[in-house]
Amino acid sequence: MNEQRSHIYGVMGEFETAEQLIHATEKTREAGYRHIDAYAPFPVEGLSEALGLKRSWVPYLTLLGGLGGGLTGFGFQYWVNVFAYPLNIAGRPLNSWPAFIPVTFELTILGASTFAVFGMLALNKLPQPHHPVFNVGRFSHASNDRFFLCIEARDPKFHLAESAKFLQGLQAQHVTEVQDD
Amino acid sequence: MSAGQPPLDSPQIRRLAPVIGPGHTYASVTDKISAIVLTRPTSLGWFAGFALAFSLLGVMTIAIGWLIIKGVGIWGINVPIGWGFAIVNFVWWIGIGHAGTLISAILFLLNQKWRTSINRFAEAMTLFAVACAGIFPLIHTGRPWMAFYMFPYPSTMGLWPQFRSPLIWDVFAVSTYGTVSALFWFVGLIPDLATLRDRAVGKPKQIIYGMLAMGWRGSARHWHRYQAAYLLLAGLATPLVLSVHTVVSFDFSVAIVPGWHTTIFPPYFVAGAIYSGFAMVLTIAIPLRKAYDLQDFITMRHLENMAKVMLATGLIVAYGYFFEFFMSEYSGNKFDVFLVNQRLHGPYAPFYYALILCNILTPQLLWFQKIRTNVAVLFLMSIVVNIGMWLERFVIVVISLTRDFMPSAWGRYQPTVWDWATFAGTLGLFTTLLFLFVRVLPAISIAEMRELVAHTSEENE
Numbered sequence: 001m002n003e004q005r006s007h008i009y010g011v012m013g014e015f016e017t018a019e020q021l022i023h024a025t026e027k028t029r030e031a032g033y034r035h036i037d038a039y040a041p042f043p044v045e046g047l048s049e050a051l052g053l054k055r056s057w058v059p060y061l062t063l064l065g066g067l068g069g070g071l072t073g074f075g076f077q078y079w080v081n082v083f084a085y086p087l088n089i090a091g092r093p094l095n096s097w098p099a100f101i102p103v104t105f106e107l108t109i110l111g112a113s114t115f116a117v118f119g120m121l122a123l124n125k126l127p128q129p130h131h132p133v134f135n136v137g138r139f140s141h142a143s144n145d146r147f148f149l150c151i152e153a154r155d156p157k158f159h160l161a162e163s164a165k166f167l168q169g170l171q172a173q174h175v176t177e178v179q180d181d
Numbered sequence: 182m183s184a185g186q187p188p189l190d191s192p193q194i195r196r197l198a199p200v201i202g203p204g205h206t207y208a209s210v211t212d213k214i215s216a217i218v219l220t221r222p223t224s225l226g227w228f229a230g231f232a233l234a235f236s237l238l239g240v241m242t243i244a245i246g247w248l249i250i251k252g253v254g255i256w257g258i259n260v261p262i263g264w265g266f267a268i269v270n271f272v273w274w275i276g277i278g279h280a281g282t283l284i285s286a287i288l289f290l291l292n293q294k295w296r297t298s299i300n301r302f303a304e305a306m307t308l309f310a311v312a313c314a315g316i317f318p319l320i321h322t323g324r325p326w327m328a329f330y331m332f333p334y335p336s337t338m339g340l341w342p343q344f345r346s347p348l349i350w351d352v353f354a355v356s357t358y359g360t361v362s363a364l365f366w367f368v369g370l371i372p373d374l375a376t377l378r379d380r381a382v383g384k385p386k387q388i389i390y391g392m393l394a395m396g397w398r399g400s401a402r403h404w405h406r407y408q409a410a411y412l413l414l415a416g417l418a419t420p421l422v423l424s425v426h427t428v429v430s431f432d433f434s435v436a437i438v439p440g441w442h443t444t445i446f447p448p449y450f451v452a453g454a455i456y457s458g459f460a461m462v463l464t465i466a467i468p469l470r471k472a473y474d475l476q477d478f479i480t481m482r483h484l485e486n487m488a489k490v491m492l493a494t495g496l497i498v499a500y501g502y503f504f505e506f507f508m509s510e511y512s513g514n515k516f517d518v519f520l521v522n523q524r525l526h527g528p529y530a531p532f533y534y535a536l537i538l539c540n541i542l543t544p545q546l547l548w549f550q551k552i553r554t555n556v557a558v559l560f561l562m563s564i565v566v567n568i569g570m571w572l573e574r575f576v577i578v579v580i581s582l583t584r585d586f587m588p589s590a591w592g593r594y595q596p597t598v599w600d601w602a603t604f605a606g607t608l609g610l611f612t613t614l615l616f617l618f619v620r621v622l623p624a625i626s627i628a629e630m631r632e633l634v635a636h637t638s639e640e641n642e
Contacts, residue, residue: 018635025401035432038401040371041207042631058409062417080333080341102350102428106357109421113361113414116370120410124403127395134398140379142399143372145207145631 009132009180010035010152011164013172014141018044022148024170025050028151031166035155039133039148041141061119062112073104132137135179150178201633202477210478210630214623215380217473226472227616235614244599245320253323255599261584261592266600267321268606269574272429273457274314276450276570278362279422280458281307285365286418289411294636295486297629302469302618303462304366309614309640310461311359318351318353320603328533339386347431354428361421365414368407371397372628426454431516433577439520440581443508449501456494456540457570459487463563465615467556469624478625491566492547498573499541516586523577523584528593533576539569559626 018040023161025038038047075147077100081087086094086159121127133150142148149172151163160177167175194459198327241359248255253467258265281303288296319325335343374394381387397403433441461609463484470479509517524533543565553559579594 039399040400040401040404041211042374042628042635043404044635046400053402053405056406056409059413060408062344062410062413066417076333077344081344085341086608096345099345102347102424102431103344103353105424106350106353106421109417109424110357110360113364113417114411116410116417117364120368120406121395123406124400126397126403127390127392129396129398131398139398141586143376143379143397144211166598 006181008153008160009135009178010150010155010158011149011160011167011175012133012136012139012150012178013167013170013175014138015147015149015172018047019145020171021149022046022050024149024167024172027170028166032157033151033155033163035158036066037150037152039142039150041143041145041147044147054163057123058116058120060180061123062116065115065119066108066112068115070104070108072111073107074100077103130176132180135181136176138174139175155179182293182296191458198568199637200297200480200482201630201637202480205634206479207631207634210634211380211474211627214478214625214627214630215377216230217619218621218623219380219382219386220375221473222471222493223620227620231613231616234609234616237609238607238613239606239609240602241609243271244606245316247599248320248603249325253321255597257596257600259592259594261585261590262579262594264321264578265594266596266604267317268432269571269578270604271314271317271321272450272578273571274310274317274607275358275424275429275576276454276457277461277567278307278310278314278358279451279454280462281305281420282358282362282365282418283455283458284462285369286415286422289415290419294633295483297633298360298475298625299462299466299483299487300629301366301369301626302465302624304362304369305615305618305622305624306458306461306465307362308366309357309611309618310458311355311362312614313611315355315359316607316610342500347428347435350428351432356423358421358425361414361418365418368411368414369629370622371395371407372399373626375399375621376624376627423451426451438581438585439516440505440509440524440577443505445501445504445508449498449505452494452497452501453570453573456491456498457567459491459494460563460566460570463487463491463559464567467560467563469619473619473624475625478630481554484556484559485550486554487546488559488562491563491627492544495540495544495547495566497572502537502541502592520581520584524580527580527584529576529580529583532572533580536569536576537570539565540573543569 013024015024021038021040021044023049025036028036029050036051036096038051040047042066076095078095078097081096081100082094089092133142133148136148138146139148149170151158151167153160157163164177165174244351256265256267258267281300284296284303285300291302291340319328322328331342331349342352371394374390375397376391378387378394381390427447427450430446434443434446436442466479466484468488470476506521509521512518524530543562546558552562583592583594585591
């Protein structure tokens with residue numbers, strides 16, 4: 001069994017509908033598997049819950065980016081107008097903060113958006129040009145019309161033959177092993 | 182009175198015009214949209230259209246090249262009218278972009294399903310419109326190679342930009358808008374790029390789409406974070422889009438020039454932006470759905486809804502025109518009173534009346550369902566509104582600058598052939614980019630269409 005694990009990423013089953021995938025995911029988790037992942041051609045409602053995914057870190061990163069952008073924006077304008085290049089215009093205050101709001105606002109949005117996008121990509125570990133699941137011939141349907149569930153070999157409960165049988169028991173089609181290379 | 186059309190009463194049209202044609206499955210949606218990019222031969226019409234657009238782009242290159250050699254003196258701008266076509270076109274283009282963000286962000290937050298098949302190309306339109314808009318202030322500086330002066334950088338002169346000026350706010354607003362629109366568009370594209378990667382035949386295509394898709398594999402964990410990021414981007418883009426045209430309107434309203442110095446400018450500019458943007462979305466959507474047989478995806482329901490948004494924002498704009506006029510008269514400020522009367526009776530009055538005709542009177546036809554569901558009329562009307570919104574910016578810029586406080590400072594403005602060439606050239610840039618876009622990227626979001634298929638099949642069960 002250990003020998004198998006070294007060159008096998010997991011076993012994968014295919015489903016025709018999103019409902020079947022959710023059902024199978026729930027059953028697989030109930031059976032005690034934890035290192036599993038589902039693949040779908042669009043975001044399936046309820047799949048995150050079925051997999052037991054926790055709230056993602058993306059919103060916190062976005063908040064961080066927004067705060068960083070806003071503080072940088074305001075702080076920079078303050079520094080420019082009060083310290084670096086003070087202009088006395090008829091004795092008006094140097095820190096004319098209402099005039100700094102538009103740029104502060106824009107930089108808040110810019111910081112939050114870039115953190116949301118690049119944070120999401122980083123947490124997803126993308127770009128990642130190759131992944132073992134691409135070794136499965138039919139997996140190209142994952143970006144078209146089929147739904148996949150993969151039980152990964154690093155799961156303590158994983159056993160090639162039994163996990164495959166388990167997936168077949170869930171009405172999965174084309175159950176195949178996923179080569180790790 | 183078109184014979185042969187079924188009578189369209191309201192409950193029936195809901196059944197007649199769903200957001201997606203009947204009988205579609207995940208695979209059929211994927212096939213149909215990706216085929217435009219991957220398998221369908223490039224049509225003669227595409228080449229003809231592209232050739233025309235590309236020639237116009239050539240005109241732009243010549244016009245800007247000559248401008249860089251000779252300077253802004255080749256334009257019609259003069260001492261009272263320093264802004265001219267460059268600013269008229271800048272405001273027009275940036276306004277057009279706003280509908281793309283409205284569709285992709287605001288309608289997403291409002292859970293409007295009909296946004297799904299039009300958001301991708303509307304976002305592309307936003308990007309291309311921002312690209313066209315960005316050219317104008319750049320070349321209007323006269324020395325575009327010095328444009329980096331507008332950004333804060335530690336210069337040896339120890340100078341910094343004037344952060345109290347709306348013109349600097351504009352630099353930040355437009356560049357943020359361009360960046361966030363590009364990010365939003367790209368995030369939406371990632372799953373579709375993966376689809377194209379998996380379906381492309383031949384190494385070059387597989388490698389290019391594969392690199393762009395970054396190894397997207399549709400993992401549920403990825404979708405989980407993806408959805409969070411997409412929702413947040415929509416939430417961030419919504420105030421952003423409102424802020425951008427507000428800042429653009431500050432370029433005018435912070436100045437004390439009669440006709441510009443009013444508080445109604447920000448909301449009325451934003452409404453005008455969405456108005457012209459939806460007109461442009463229709464101008465693009467109608468030929469697109471015909472050329473690529475996308476009537477199943479961009480249905481009558483979409484066209485009708487867009488027509489309704491145009492009607493609503495058009496009414497807000499009409500309200501803005503009325504109160505601009507009313508408040509000037511009511512204020513008793515003689516410069517303001519004089520200015521609005523100059524719009525009605527001055528040398529540029531024909532433009533003002535044309536603007537009223539295009540922006541207020543013609544769109545009233547959209548109250549009628551027969552008009553809203555007549556594709557040809559709708560197409561013409563979208564062009565009329567585009568022209569009307571361009572005239573609006575012309576009237577705002579030119580009349581105020583030619584008729585300010587002292588008669589000795591009055592002037593006239595006459596665009597030159599180079600002004601027209603530059604404007605036509607940016608139309609060329611815009612259409613060139615659009616033609617390339619529909620050829621190499623999916624013009625409709627495939628992943629979101631699958632989601633729509635999943636939802637509509639649930640409803641039918």
